[in-house]
Amino acid sequence: MRLSDGVLVALIIMLSMFAPLATDMFLPSLDEMIEYFETDEATFSMALYMFMLFLAIGILFLGPVSDKYGRRPVLLGSLALFIAASFLCSTVNSIELMIVCRILQAIGAGGAMTCAVALIRDCFDGKRRTKVLMIVAVIGVLGPVIAPVLGQTLIWVLDWRATFWAPAIIAGVCALISLMIPADIPKERYKGSITGAVATMIPILKNGDFRRFAIMMNMVAFCILAYVSVSEYIYKEKGFDVGDAYSFYLAGAMITGVLLMLVIERFHLSNKAHIVVMFALSLIAVVILWTVGGEGPLVFFCGIVPIIACSSIARSFGFNILLAQDVGNSGAISSVLNFVHFMFATAGMVVVVNLPFSNYIESVAFCFTLFLVVYGVLWAIMLVRGTTLKGLE
Numbered sequence: 353m354r355l356s357d358g359v360l361v362a363l364i365i366m367l368s369m370f371a372p373l374a375t376d377m378f379l380p381s382l383d384e385m386i387e388y389f390e391t392d393e394a395t396f397s398m399a400l401y402m403f404m405l406f407l408a409i410g411i412l413f414l415g416p417v418s419d420k421y422g423r424r425p426v427l428l429g430s431l432a433l434f435i436a437a438s439f440l441c442s443t444v445n446s447i448e449l450m451i452v453c454r455i456l457q458a459i460g461a462g463g464a465m466t467c468a469v470a471l472i473r474d475c476f477d478g479k480r481r482t483k484v485l486m487i488v489a490v491i492g493v494l495g496p497v498i499a500p501v502l503g504q505t506l507i508w509v510l511d512w513r514a515t516f517w518a519p520a521i522i523a524g525v526c527a528l529i530s531l532m533i534p535a536d537i538p539k540e541r542y543k544g545s546i547t548g549a550v551a552t553m554i555p556i557l558k559n560g561d562f563r564r565f566a567i568m569m570n571m572v573a574f575c576i577l578a579y580v581s582v583s584e585y586i587y588k589e590k591g592f593d594v595g596d597a598y599s600f601y602l603a604g605a606m607i608t609g610v611l612l613m614l615v616i617e618r619f620h621l622s623n624k625a626h627i628v629v630m631f632a633l634s635l636i637a638v639v640i641l642w643t644v645g646g647e648g649p650l651v652f653f654c655g656i657v658p659i660i661a662c663s664s665i666a667r668s669f670g671f672n673i674l675l676a677q678d679v680g681n682s683g684a685i686s687s688v689l690n691f692v693h694f695m696f697a698t699a700g701m702v703v704v705v706n707l708p709f710s711n712y713i714e715s716v717a718f719c720f721t722l723f724l725v726v727y728g729v730l731w732a733i734m735l736v737r738g739t740t741l742k743g744l745e
Contacts, residue, residue, distance in 0.1 A: 355532040360475060361484055363529045366522055367427075367468035368488050370434070370461040371694075372495035373519040375403060377503035381512035388512075389447040399451050403458040408694050410462020415470060415687030416549040419542045423467050423474065423683075424533040430463025431527040438520035442513035464526070469686035473675045474537050482672050486617065489667035490610050493660060496580055497603045538682055549684075556680045556688050561739045564730045568627075569670030570693040571723050572634075572663045578700035578719040579656060582712040591713065592649040605653055609660020616661065617668075623743045626669045627731060633658040633665075634724045641717035652713065659720060673743050 355363075378385065386396050410430070418426035437457035444450050468488075476484050506514040542549045557563055580602075585591060587598040594601060616629060640655035674689060675682075700719060707715040739745065 355529070355534070357475075357480070359529060359532070360471065361487065363526055364468045364471055364484065365488060365491050366526050367464045368491055369495050369499075370464050370519070370523075371407065372499040373522065374434075374438075374457055374461050375400065376496050376499035377506075377519065378512060378515040379500055380504040381507050381515065384507075385512055389445075389450060391447045395447055399447070399454045402451055403454045404694075404698055406455045406458035407462045407465075408691060408698075410459040411466045411690045411694060412462075412553075412687050413550055414459075414463035415466035415683035415685075415690070416542070416552055416681070417546060417683070418463075418467055418470060419538060419552065419681040419683035420544075420546060420549040422535060422541065423471060423537045424530060424535055426463055427467040427530050427533070428527060430460045430467065431523045431530065432460070433457075434460030434464060435520045435523045435527070438516045438523065442516040460523075464523070466683065466686045466690050469671070469675075469690060470682040471533075471537070473682040473685065477676075481675065482668065485672050485675075486668040489613075489664045489671075492667055493576075493606055493610050493664050497606045501599075501603075540681075542681060552680055552684045553688050556684060559677075559679050561734075561741050562674065562677055562679050564733060565670070565739070565741055565744070566674055566689060566692055568630075568727050568730050569666040569674065570689065571696050571726055572630075572659065572666045573693050573697040574700035574703075575634075575659050575716075575720050575723050576663050576700065577697040578704035579659070579716050581701045582704055582716065586652065586712050586716070587649060591711070592652070594649050597649075601649055601653055605656040606660055609657045610664055612657060612661040613664035613668075616665065623669070623673060626665060627744075630662050630665055631724070631727060631731065633662040634720065634727060637662075638717065638720045638724050641713060641720060645717060646711070646713045655717075673741060676742050678742075 382393075382396070386393060389396065414426055414430060434457055437453045437460060440453040441450060441457060444453060472481060472484055472488070502518070503515045506518055542552065583602055584598060587594050587601050621629065637655050637658040640651070640658075645652050645655045671689065675685065677685075679685065680688075704712070704715050704719055707718055709715045709718065734744070
């Protein structure tokens with residue numbers, strides 16, 4: 353049975369959601385799970401930290417492996433591991449076993465996510481690839497907001513275990529669809545060893561133009577996760593005291609940012625104009641947060657929306673440029689892009705809570721400023737030296 357474009361896009365969207373489904377869905381039941389496992393918050397947090405570490409490992413290595421053995425077997429293996437580990441997470445009764453199961457779940461999620469981006473490069477080009485990346489960008493921004501809401505609903509109806517059943521069921525649907533992926537994708541396989549396949553990422557990273565632009569497009573994740581990590585403190589506990597309206601502010605900023613991106617894209621800007629717009633959006637966010645960001649929740653909200661839009665543009669326009677480059681195999685390129693994105697996101701969560709500012713609004717503003725400076729410097733290098741990247745010459 354032939355896999356239609358619509359079904360393939362639906363598969364890619366679901367695979368792209370694995371990280372928020374596995375990390376954010378169970379968060380509303382955190383206190384209940386800590387009590388169930390008879391542990392403390394610091395110990396239980398290892399289940400999250402180890403997941404993030406091994407997600408990165410799965411992303412980094414399974415993309416090149418899929419260049420050697422094909423997308424379908426690697427994707428099916430990753431999904432099988434994710435499904436089994438997710439169900440085990442709902443049955444174990446010790447925190448140590450939970451951490452082990454989360455590690456296995458993370459490796460499976462990493463393989464699924466890196467195969468998703470590789471499939472975009474394998475199966476779509478031109479305007480079709482642009483549209484798919486735009487859809488994935490929207491889901492990527494909304495995922496961290498949607499997942500906790502779905503998780504809370506499942507907890508109300510069932511209990512915390514359902515937040516692991518649901519991702520496993522979604523992965524099962526993905527596995528059934530993945531059986532229809534042609535066995536000859538990618539058509540050109542890497543012929544060497546697994547070590548050699550992993551090593552194909554090195555030339556990609558050595559390509560200065562590709563590396564600099566990848567940083568420009570992925571570092572915005574540093575801002576997004578820095579904001580999301582402390583948003584509840586800003587809106588509720590140590591900031592504006594909006595109470596239960598916090599969820600509306602969080603979701604509202606994400607949705608408004610995505611809508612702003614969609615409006616911008618209707619102008620059919622050139623590739624170089626996209627770079628200018630991203631810089632302008634980041635600058636607006638930085639100015640608002642440093643000058644009036646602490647005046648009230650709506651003002652702070654207005655400072656967040658531009659960076660959300662910037663992130664959405666980076667994941668659609670930016671990844672479209674990067675995936676169009678002939679610098680390596682699809683799996684290796686996907687691994688590099690996803691790994692860099694994930695590392696910046698993780699750094700944002702860590703850095704924002706360790707800055708020496710008097711409040712988290714200033715900490716978020718600093719993270720945004722750091723991104724703006726790095727983006728500006730790399731853009732200046734591109735303007736002075738020129739670039740070999742297709743679409744930006």
